[in-house]
Amino acid sequence: MKILSVQQMRMADEATITSEKISSLELMERAATKVFDLLHNRLQGTPIPIHVFCGIGNNGGDGLVISRLLEKHGYHVRTYIVNFSDNRSKDFLANYDRLKDVASEWPVQLKSKQDFPTLLDQDIVIDAIFGIGLNRPLVPWVATLIKHINKSKCFTVSVDIPSGLYADKIPDDPESVIYSDVTVTFQLPKLVFFLPQTGIYARDIEIVDIGLNREFLQQSPGIAELIGKNEVLPLYRSRFKYSHKGTYGHSVLVGGSYGKIGSVVLATKAALKTGSGLATAYVPECGYAIVQTAVPEAMVITDDDDELSEIDLDFKPSAVGIGIGLGTNEKTIKALSNFLKNNTSPIVIDADGINILAKHPKLLENLTTQTIITPHPKELERLIGRWKDDFDKLNKTIEFSKRHDCIVVIKGANSITVYKDQLYINNTGNPGMATAGSGDVLTGIITGLLSQGYSPLHAAVFGVYLHGSAGDEAAHQTGFEAVVAGDIVANIGTAFLELFKQRSIPDKKSS
Ligand SMILES: NC(=O)C1=CN([C@@H]2O[C@H](COP(=O)(O)OP(=O)(O)OC[C@H]3O[C@@H](n4cnc5c(N)ncnc54)[C@H](O)[C@@H]3O)[C@@H](O)[C@H]2O)[C@H](O)CC1
Numbered sequence: 001m002k003i004l005s006v007q008q009m010r011m012a013d014e015a016t017i018t019s020e021k022i023s024s025l026e027l028m029e030r031a032a033t034k035v036f037d038l039l040h041n042r043l044q045g046t047p048i049p050i051h052v053f054c055g056i057g058n059n060g061g062d063g064l065v066i067s068r069l070l071e072k073h074g075y076h077v078r079t080y081i082v083n084f085s086d087n088r089s090k091d092f093l094a095n096y097d098r099l100k101d102v103a104s105e106w107p108v109q110l111k112s113k114q115d116f117p118t119l120l121d122q123d124i125v126i127d128a129i130f131g132i133g134l135n136r137p138l139v140p141w142v143a144t145l146i147k148h149i150n151k152s153k154c155f156t157v158s159v160d161i162p163s164g165l166y167a168d169k170i171p172d173d174p175e176s177v178i179y180s181d182v183t184v185t186f187q188l189p190k191l192v193f194f195l196p197q198t199g200i201y202a203r204d205i206e207i208v209d210i211g212l213n214r215e216f217l218q219q220s221p222g223i224a225e226l227i228g229k230n231e232v233l234p235l236y237r238s239r240f241k242y243s244h245k246g247t248y249g250h251s252v253l254v255g256g257s258y259g260k261i262g263s264v265v266l267a268t269k270a271a272l273k274t275g276s277g278l279a280t281a282y283v284p285e286c287g288y289a290i291v292q293t294a295v296p297e298a299m300v301i302t303d304d305d306d307e308l309s310e311i312d313l314d315f316k317p318s319a320v321g322i323g324i325g326l327g328t329n330e331k332t333i334k335a336l337s338n339f340l341k342n343n344t345s346p347i348v349i350d351a352d353g354i355n356i357l358a359k360h361p362k363l364l365e366n367l368t369t370q371t372i373i374t375p376h377p378k379e380l381e382r383l384i385g386r387w388k389d390d391f392d393k394l395n396k397t398i399e400f401s402k403r404h405d406c407i408v409v410i411k412g413a414n415s416i417t418v419y420k421d422q423l424y425i426n427n428t429g430n431p432g433m434a435t436a437g438s439g440d441v442l443t444g445i446i447t448g449l450l451s452q453g454y455s456p457l458h459a460a461v462f463g464v465y466l467h468g469s470a471g472d473e474a475a476h477q478t479g480f481e482a483v484v485a486g487d488i489v490a491n492i493g494t495a496f497l498e499l500f501k502q503r504s505i506p507d508k509k510s511s
């Protein structure tokens with residue numbers, strides 16, 4: 001699913017209004033009705049007090065429509081107008097009049113702290129103060145109102161975006177943003193929902209289809225893509241009946257040092273479970289018996305040292321995963337440097353491999369095109385330097401990717417694969433995957449996909465998705481805390497099967 005910029009979103013609005021020959025007021029009615037439907041579906045008429053806070057722009061206009069529909073359906077509604085400006089939008093005003101016609105009580109005008117209502121914990125708040133139009137800092141009393149709502153612990157539903165959150169930059173004051181329980185967003189998700197600094201405000205996201213012009217959305221370049229099942233399914237390459245293990249390539253996993261052989265075990269298993277035809281672990285001597293025992297399906301090549309001092313292969317691997325548990329010893333740095341100079345196979349570099357690149361940036365000049373690098377935030381910082389905020393981090397990563405023609409997977413809650421200007425935001429995975437060895441498994445999965453002929457970009461995007469999906473399955477079985485990296489490997493198969501599972505149709509009788 002595409003993610004658009006604010007400007008592109010407004011253009012989509014315009015395109016819809018023009019092509020359907022409807023007014024913006026009608027589009028607002030359609031959008032806000034979707035939010036109402038969702039609320040009504042969940043509340044089923046429950047007489048809980050609902051406080052609807054409306055700004056004076058179109059987000060506020062949506063809020064007024066929601067208030068009117070709630071009133072009409074007999075809910076206990078109180079509407080507040082947050083008068084942060086005199087510039088009331090045309091559609092806000094039209095809906096203000098329409099609400100006054102049906103409301104049991106007139107909207108309460110808020111102009112300062114003295115006007116704030118008492119909110120009880122069990123009440124519901126609809127947050128329609130600011131939408132994607134927020135473009136400057138809040139006046140102090142509105143910031144205080146947002147803090148007042150946050151303090152109340154009411155269940156809070158934000159319309160389109162939590163108020164106080166810019167759609168395209170981090171907030172001026174992190175405490176002056178609504179922490180919403182559910183954000184009902186229009187048509188497409190917003191980029192800020194998936195970045196660590198801003199994603200915290202939008203806990204659950206519901207995307208409602210408001211029928212924006214499909215053609216426009218399709219041709220719009222967007223600023224990122226959210227990767228879910230629909231996006232990865234077309235990438236999947238099915239296996240042929242008359243194939244053999246050679247068809248699916250030979251993965252080589254290079255890494256390990258004394259006490260860190262487990263990383264290579266995990267990556268090698270993951271490459272095989274992802275479908276690599278053959279796998280070889282290239283480890284120091286001390287890892288020989290461990291890998292042979294733990295992964296009998298794999299072959300092992302050893303260096304006769306406790307740390308790798310030479311990486312010498314007498315065949316061309318279909319794919320290489322390198323760096324896991326490697327150490328950053330001088331002789332290992334030399335070995336990696338020599339290897340990268342001569343390597344022409346598709347390659348994933350992780351962990352100490354990245355640390356070595358960061359310390360010796362000259363090595364970056366020897367990377368094959370579209371090398372995949374999979375840093376966690378600390379490793380990324382070593383590679384690209386400190387960033388000011390999440391947006392700066394993305395821009396610096398884009399710049400790095402362009403300079404070195406590499407694909408960078410920024411690992412995190414929503415891992416983001418960056419290739420030049422393109423951002424792919426992963427939507428699988430869970431906090432249980434924040435566990436030792438999880439990254440080694442990802443390296444193995446991506447290597448396994450590369451070995452089967454997936455293009456580097458597809459291998460990275462699909463690999464990150466599968467890794468998260470396998471982790472979701474694991475967490476489903478054991479709970480977050482008990483997930484260990486081996487469980488992610490064990491569920492790679494289920495993650496593939498999950499791709500082809502149809503969503504079951506709810507049984508009418510039980511609904
Ligand atoms: N296709 C859609 O997504 C649709 C979206 N709708 C809703 O419209 C809002 C965007 O509305 P807009 O009027 O452009 O902006 P806001 O309501 O978010 O902001 C109000 C207004 O206030 C000005 N402003 C910005 N920052 C400040 C500030 N700090 N202090 C004071 N005033 C400020 C700014 O100029 C804005 O004009 C979108 O999110 C949806 O909720 C439509 O209803 C349907 C289609």
Ligand SMILES: [K+]
Nearest residue numbers: 130159161163
């Ligand atoms: K809002």
